[in-house]
Amino acid sequence: MSAQPRVLVTGAGGFIGHHLVRRLKADGCWVRGADLKFPEYEASPADEFELLDLREFDKCLLATRGGIDQVYNLAADMGGIGYITAYLAAISRHNILINANMLEAARRNEVKRFLFSSSACVYAQGKQKDANVEPLKEEDAYPADPEPGYGWEKLFAEELCRYYRHDYDMETRIVRFHNVYGPLGTYDGGKEKAPAALCRKVALAKDSGEVEIWGDGEQTRSFMYVDDCVEGLKRIMASEYHEALNLGTPELVTINQLLQMVAEIAGKRIRVTHNLSGPQGVRGRNSENSRTRRVLGWEPSIPLRQGLAVTYKWIASELRAVHSSQKQPAEKVSRK
Ligand code: NAD
Numbered sequence: 266m267s268a269q270p271r272v273l274v275t276g277a278g279g280f281i282g283h284h285l286v287r288r289l290k291a292d293g294c295w296v297r298g299a300d301l302k303f304p305e306y307e308a309s310p311a312d313e314f315e316l317l318d319l320r321e322f323d324k325c326l327l328a329t330r331g332g333i334d335q336v337y338n339l340a341a342d343m344g345g346i347g348y349i350t351a352y353l354a355a356i357s358r359h360n361i362l363i364n365a366n367m368l369e370a371a372r373r374n375e376v377k378r379f380l381f382s383s384s385a386c387v388y389a390q391g392k393q394k395d396a397n398v399e400p401l402k403e404e405d406a407y408p409a410d411p412e413p414g415y416g417w418e419k420l421f422a423e424e425l426c427r428y429y430r431h432d433y434d435m436e437t438r439i440v441r442f443h444n445v446y447g448p449l450g451t452y453d454g455g456k457e458k459a460p461a462a463l464c465r466k467v468a469l470a471k472d473s474g475e476v477e478i479w480g481d482g483e484q485t486r487s488f489m490y491v492d493d494c495v496e497g498l499k500r501i502m503a504s505e506y507h508e509a510l511n512l513g514t515p516e517l518v519t520i521n522q523l524l525q526m527v528a529e530i531a532g533k534r535i536r537v538t539h540n541l542s543g544p545q546g547v548r549g550r551n552s553e554n555s556r557t558r559r560v561l562g563w564e565p566s567i568p569l570r571q572g573l574a575v576t577y578k579w580i581a582s583e584l585r586a587v588h589s590s591q592k593q594p595a596e597k598v599s600r601k
Contacts, residue, residue: 271297272289282300282339284491300340325366333374335377335380361421372429379438388550438501459523470535484549485550490565490567490569490575493514498512504560510560527573531581
């Protein structure tokens with residue numbers, strides 16, 4: 266590998282991709298970002314940023330050209346539970362195309378390492394029926410019974426990474442993220458996840474106001490702050506481990522507790538209403554990190570309350586800026 270690693274981040278206009286580009290640049294890498302869009306909230310520090318539709322094979326060849334050492338393949342059509350349960354066909358088709366074309370283009374352009382961003386949505390639904398869930402080990406993805414659409418295409422793309430390794434000796438890495446949150450992430454428009462959505466709702470609510478939660482709020486999840494996510498991505502890429510690894514925290518909370526935490530951070534009393542017809546996904550999901558600890562000698566550890574405080578502050582200030590018209594939403598798009 267050259268002295269200054271040449272790295273491609275796909276999905277570099279998105280939440281995790283943008284944070285990863287910042288970290289890779291700070292660590293001295295040469296970085297190309299590729300995405301359908303520029304980052305929404307600040308300019309990308311990437312050396313090159315190309316607007317490419319990676320569902321198309323020739324665009325994947327372009328993205329991987331020029332002696333790229335490492336690819337972090339983060340591009341995906343995805344969103345929160347409302348989004349991924351509504352668009353099963355489109356999400357599956359888009360992401361299958363991106364992943365199959367990116368793997369083949371990386372192989373043809375002799376990329377040295379290829380990291381695929383999978384998801385905890387690959388885990389068998391039957392093992393996530395209890396809010397007090399047994400944390401999920403990597404082997405719990407089989408026998409396969411993943412989330413419809415998004416979970417199935419992620420699980421198949423994991424398999425595809427294994428096939429490329431088997432047939433072509435390609436160096437692939439597979440990361441299963443568990444709910445990532447933090448500043449500079451989508452917080453409105455339908456693609457936002459629970460932590461960002463709750464921060465937005467609380468920031469917009471009056472003291473003693475009401476906030477709606479989908480389901481009875483007793484469904485459980487763990488949430489990983491984006492700095493831990495980026496650290497884990499770098500460590501997994503550098504490791505010699507080829508099988509899937511969980512990247513998440515084992516700090517399990519109910520969605521009601523998550524809302525309570527945000528309300529406390531905001532210093533507001535909030536009344537909860539439960540929309541029982543809203544989508545809520547599996548009943549419980551948590552990350553079991555034995556394998557991650559063994560392979561990386563490390564695991565995500567930033568406490569939820571600490572990460573949420575930073576996230577809330579950022580979302581509240583964005584909303585204040587938009588609402589006071591000092592900053593119109595259209596101006597949020599920064600172009601490099
Ligand atoms: P994001 O939506 O913010 O970023 C994904 C980016 O991919 C977007 O900027 C989008 O424009 C881009 N993209 C979509 N289709 C594209 C196409 N055809 N060509 C080029 N770019 C395209 O999502 P994120 O939270 O940053 O997630 C990054 C990766 O991590 C995704 O693969 C996602 O499935 C996975 N993941 C994320 C989470 C999480 O909690 N954020 C959890 C599990 C898995």
